[in-house]
Amino acid sequence: MNSNRRQLLGAGAATALLAFLVGRSTRLFAQAVDVENAVREFLGAETTAPDGPLSLELPQIAEYGNSVPISISVQSPMTVDDYVESVLVLAPRNPNVELATFHFSPLSGRAEVATRIRLARSQTVIALAKTSAGHFFRAEQHVEVIIGGCGA
Amino acid sequence: MAVRARVKIPKRVRAGEIFTVKTLVSHSMESGERVDPEGKRIPRHIINRFEVTFNRVPVFAVDIHPGVAANPFFQFTARIDTSGTFRLRWTDDDGEVTELSRDVTVEDG
Numbered sequence: 001m002n003s004n005r006r007q008l009l010g011a012g013a014a015t016a017l018l019a020f021l022v023g024r025s026t027r028l029f030a031q032a033v034d035v036e037n038a039v040r041e042f043l044g045a046e047t048t049a050p051d052g053p054l055s056l057e058l059p060q061i062a063e064y065g066n067s068v069p070i071s072i073s074v075q076s077p078m079t080v081d082d083y084v085e086s087v088l089v090l091a092p093r094n095p096n097v098e099l100a101t102f103h104f105s106p107l108s109g110r111a112e113v114a115t116r117i118r119l120a121r122s123q124t125v126i127a128l129a130k131t132s133a134g135h136f137f138r139a140e141q142h143v144e145v146i147i148g149g150c151g152a
Numbered sequence: 153m154a155v156r157a158r159v160k161i162p163k164r165v166r167a168g169e170i171f172t173v174k175t176l177v178s179h180s181m182e183s184g185e186r187v188d189p190e191g192k193r194i195p196r197h198i199i200n201r202f203e204v205t206f207n208r209v210p211v212f213a214v215d216i217h218p219g220v221a222a223n224p225f226f227q228f229t230a231r232i233d234t235s236g237t238f239r240l241r242w243t244d245d246d247g248e249v250t251e252l253s254r255d256v257t258v259e260d261g
Contacts, residue, residue, distance in 0.1 A: 026251035067221040091219055095185050099219035107211040109170035113216075116221035118183070149221075 009031045015082055034097040034139030035126070042088045042128050046136045049128060054137035056127040065119040072102070074111040074137065081145075082133045084111035093123035118149035155179050155199075155250050164257045170231045175222060175260035177242050179249065183244070184249055199224055201243040206256075207236040236259055 006080045019130045043049065053075035074084045083106050089099040104111045112130070119125070129137040160174040177199065186194025201213040202224070212228045230238070235257045242250045 008187050096183070096218045101215040101218060103210070103215075104211040105210055105212070107209060107230055108230065109229040112229055113212075113214075114225075114227040116225050118219050132221045136177050152204055 010061050011080045031092055031094075031097055037093045037111065038088065038090055038098055039126075039128065039136060042121060043136055044084075049136035049138035054129045054139045056125065056139040056141045057142040058125055058143050060146045061140070061146065061152060062119060063146040065114070065121070065144045065147060067116045067149070068119050068143065069072055069143075070117050070125070071114040072112065072127055074129060074131075076111050076148055078104070078108060078120065080106050082131060083108075083129050085132050087130075088111070088128045089117070090126040090128075091117065091124065094118070094120045099125075119143055119145045120149045121145055155242070155244075157240070157242060157250050157252050157254055159238075159254055161238060161254050161256065162255070163255075164259050165232065167233045167258050167260075168231055170229050172227060172229055174225075174240075174241060175202075175244070176225050178218045178223055179221045179242075179244070181218065181220060181224065197244045197245055199244045200208075201241075202226060203241045203243075204228075205239045206230065206232055207234075208239075232256065232258060 055073050057071040058068065072087055074087065076082065078084065084104045087102045090097055091099050099117050102113050122143060124140050124142045127139045147150045155178050157177040158175065162171050165171050179199050181199065182194055182197040184193065188194055197217060198216065198218055200216050201255045202216060204212040211230055214226060215223065237253050237255050239253045241253060
């Protein structure tokens with residue numbers, strides 16, 4: 001092929017690559033902002049949260065991202081004076097970053113829940129807990145996802 | 153709502169005993185991210201809220217987003233001191249509600 005066509009093809013390919021990279025980094029940036037907003041809204045005035053009594057269980061490797069078992073537990077007296085109010089779970093690399101918020105009460109007995117989530121790709125899942133006494137906890141667990149759960 | 157829902161909960165417990173409740177509801181939980189064979193986006197349609205009360209008092213609830221897997225499963229715990237009725241409600245994006253109730257008796261309560 002002549003050099004003009006070659007140049008045009010080269011320019012076209014370069015533009016496509018650039019558009020892809022910009023699109024991808026825009027999505028990653030948007031997801032990072034979503035995570036930050038969700039965390040900030042949940043923590044309110046707090047800036048950090050230790051893990052402490054919050055434990056987050058996820059498989060290290062998940063073959064199918066469309067159904068990944070997850071289990072969360074927070075050690076707490078679960079009395080009217082001191083109980084876990086809510087736990088927020090985030091998947092930073094999913095199209096929808098917020099997965100669920102669990103609300104507990106003293107009638108829960110324990111602040112524990114097990115469910116199944118969708119993970120679009122390998123990522124570090126984040127859990128944040130808030131107690132009625134105003135304490136916050138945070139835990140993370142990385143999951144390698146073999147086949148992403150489309151529809152996450 | 154025509155979705156099928158199942159609950160596993162004990163019929164009798166001791167006062168103050170912590171017991172496990174398992175729930176499962178049939179729902180495709182269409183996230184709104186999928187595309188049909190013609191390339192058109194399949195609209196979102198999920199169950200977005202699950203609420204459990206005991207004698208009308210809130211026990212447990214979940215704000216549910218598209219990242220919860222299809223056929224939502226939730227396992228949680230509860231403790232009660234008197235006999236009564238658990239009500240479990242699943243609400244979807246159209247506002248349709250599926251509700252189940254289960255009586256639990258407290259022995260020598």
